[in-house]
Amino acid sequence: MDQSLAAEPLPQPSDIRARRLRRLDALASPVRGRLRAAGACAVLAGWLLVAQAALIALAVQRVLVEGGDPAAQWPALTALAAIGAARALLGWGARELADEAATRIRSELRTVLPRRMFAAGVPWIRGQRSGGLSELAATHVDALEGYFTGYLPARAEVLAVPALMLAAAFSVDVVVGLVLLLTMPLIPFFMMLVGWGAEAASRRQLRALARMGGHFADRLRGLGLIRLYGRGEAELEGIGAAAEALRVRTLKVLRLAFLSSAVLEFFASVSVAVIALYLGLSYLGMIELRTAPLTLGTGLFCLLLAPEFFAPMRKLAAHYHDRAGALAALEEIDTALGAQAASSAASSSRFDGDGTAMADPQARGRPRSRGEHRAGPGMRANRADTGGRGLTPAVVLRGVALRHAGSDRDVLVGFDLDIPPGGSLALVGPSGCGKSTLLEALAGWLSPAAGTLRIEPAARIAYAPQRPHLFHGSIADNLRLAKPEAGDAELRAAAEAAQVMRFAAHLPAGLDTVIGERGFGLSGGEARRVALARVYLRDAGLLLLDEPTAFLDPDTEAALLEALASYARGRTLILATHSAAAARIADRSLVMPAAHEPPR
Incomplete structure (x- = not known):
């Protein structure tokens, strides 16, 4: 000490x-x-x-x-x-x-x-x-x-x-x-x-109010699931107990x-x-x-x-x-x-609503070495470059162990990985092997439990998660989250490349069609394409894509992959996929191991 x-x-x-x-x-x-x-x-x-x-x-x-x-x-x-x-x-x-x-x-x-x-x-x-x-x-x-x-x-x-x-x-x-x-x-x-x-009584009352607010908000989000499993009465009793404690x-x-x-x-x-x-x-x-x-x-x-x-x-x-x-x-x-302060050190970047990394170096409380993300008390966070894509990074992992909060076991143990600048890698393997977890760690959403994760030099990151979050508003508004100043022509070009226009062209107002919270009104594949269009607008040096072609028909998938391969040239690309066609656009594939097994 x-x-x-x-x-x-x-x-x-x-x-x-x-x-x-x-x-x-x-x-x-x-x-x-x-x-x-x-x-x-x-x-x-x-x-x-x-x-x-x-x-x-x-x-x-x-x-x-x-x-x-x-x-x-x-x-x-x-x-x-x-x-x-x-x-x-x-x-x-x-x-x-x-x-x-x-x-x-x-x-x-x-x-x-x-x-x-x-x-x-x-x-x-x-x-x-x-x-x-x-x-x-x-x-x-x-x-x-x-x-x-x-x-x-x-x-x-x-x-x-x-x-x-x-x-x-x-x-x-x-x-x-x-x-x-x-x-x-x-x-x-x-x-x-x-x-x-x-x-002291005010402090306890405010804590009870915060707990009740969190409890109620969580139950509202899962209201459909609660009704599906017939837990309505039990949850009402829980909310009643929380309200009584607050009273x-x-x-x-x-x-x-x-x-x-x-x-x-x-x-x-x-x-x-x-x-x-x-x-x-x-x-x-x-x-x-x-x-x-x-x-x-x-x-x-x-x-x-x-x-x-x-x-x-x-x-x-x-x-x-x-x-x-x-x-x-x-x-x-x-x-x-x-x-x-500790959480800022464990984060690699700020992000927007869909998980696209957004750099904010002014949020840093102290100087950090750029591009380093190391586990332990002295952890340093990678920070994305705010000055445009600029640099194309290399990705280096040494002995990385990843574990989700609240879990009692590691998803990945002793994981090593080297991707050169401008290289591309397809992560393949069965569900649950840690593909999405690794992408979350690279995006800064998850801190390694052990080992070293480096992105050198620090660059802007774009991340399209498996379940992208779409806000209530038009499709164009959701796209502009990645680039608020983007013009109509730029939005349409990104939407064309991500195959968004294949379905948006048939909507009542095209890209100005309003969708509900969490993409209500779009299918899972359509929501993924909107998230991919946001990645294109982001113009990042490191692309992290989680199942970008899921739920797509072969023709749409082929067109999307062709545009993605063209866009990814000169950028570092890592994508997690179950699709053999998607894996072929990468320089190499990596079969992700089960927990406690080395990668193949």
């Missing part, structure tokens, strides 16, 4: 919490001005409460004690109405500014999160539940909103408003000021204790939030009651702690000020669980994406 790492102390929970709070504040840096303006509006509205209470006490003193004419108090009443309107306007402004800031933060975070997910690499993405990933950008990001719209303005209010009210209380009566001063520290202390429990955890969060408010209300009520008791006994002459008599206006001012002194703390208590929820959400996002 590295001694520098061994000597480094593990972060304590308080350090982790402080670091996450700093990260929350860092998220607010683009909208810092709006948040500060929102806090200033909230503080000004709180300060105006002191003037409002003073005007009310003054009017009551003049009319009820001094016998003044009520009609003569219109200046004070006008000022009171103006202060009320100003406070309402400031409250509205604070809310609007905070909402605008939170909306921008959430929008930018939802832009960054998918980039981080893609940067984590295909092996990491394939190991996640899509429902759980969608929760990161939906529920978890939404959980941060309350921190910026509620907690931050309330915190600014707590820091500035009670101090002014405390000074005002001391200026009119020392005893009232002392009561407020002595009861104030108890509230943050108990709020902190309750807040720790609220943060229980949500109620625990709410219970702790109410407990925090109850603690505050208890101490605030005790403080106000003590002040009211002191004022009442002073007016009855039972307590004489002042050198001068206590006027009615002074007592009323103190009674009006006492509840408002705790109002910012009430607001902070109401939003304290938002802080706990934001910290828990940020922890869950960090946990989900925590393996990003």
Whole structure:
């Protein structure tokens, strides 16, 4: 073990919490001005409460004690109405500014999160539940909103408003000021204790929500299979159990939030009651702690000020669980994406929807030697060249072992392979011998469990998997995933070469015909041809094709292979196939071994 790492102390929970709070504040840096303006509006509205209470006490003193004419108090009443309107306007402004800031933060975070997910690499993405990933950008990001719209303005209010009210209380009566001063520290202390429990409960609630989202999304995708096997009732019971667990955890969060408010209300009520008791006994002459008599206006001012002194703390208590929820959400996002650096090192490239490799060297967190993909802690990922096809690579495998995630055995063991630049190889053999697995490893979808895999020099990779993914939209839109700027003529040329036009010409709108998700409306062979056309548009140096001619009639297969052989000249080609005709276009064929057997 590295001694520098061994000597480094593990972060304590308080350090982790402080670091996450700093990260929350860092998220607010683009909208810092709006948040500060929102806090200033909230503080000004709180300060105006002191003037409002003073005007009310003054009017009551003049009319009820001094016998003044009520009609003569219109200046004070006008000022009171103006202060009320100003406070309402400031409250509205604070809310609007905070909402605008939170909306921008959430929008930018939802832009960054998918980039981080893609940067984590295909092996990491394939190991996640899509429902759980969608929760990161939906529920978890939404959980941060309350921190910026509620907690931050309330915190600014707590820091500035009670101090002014405390000074005002001391200026009119020392005893009232002392009561407020002595009861104030108890509230943050108990709020902190309750807040720790609220943060833990929020974390459990968010995890339950993510699990339920993933469970439900997975079941929706397999709904047809569930019905086919008669598992509908059992799956409904499973979803019901997940929903019940989420309900229980949500109620625990709410219970702790109410407990925090109850603690505050208890101490605030005790403080106000003590002040009211002191004022009442002073007016009855039972307590004489002042050198001068206590006027009615002074007592009323103190009674009006006492509840408002705790109002910012009430607001902070109401939003304290938002802080706990934001910290828990940020922890869950960090946990989900925590393996990003390692996964990025295990990935060979970014990819688009059908698996066509897409280079993104800017996603790399540190410099890597180009073209190397080695198993073990020091694994380095091959990165595709973004500057066009350019270089034609050689492929070298030494002692490679491949194993799918969750499997207890290797598909390939001790596998060696050499393909020169511009060479072509057909992988043949029975189903299950590892042809598709090897192509996935070359595409960066799967990390070797052992051995070395090198693509030298690094080049752009195009991969057409056995089950290509087609999105809802037109065929042309699906083709443009590989090259968004491609013109109609370029699309048609690629479609002609991949024999897509053989069926697209008979569709209602040709290449503009809309298909459903996962290629609904096309046969398996037609979907493969669309994926192959995307490979042609990709213009890559390394072509990885998995069963490109499956489900095709002999004439279509012959035309497709002729176009493929022409296109592959000057490129490195590896294709997995059961077709003897497809295997003949390669320089050589390799019979893939069964597990634990050497290749032939």
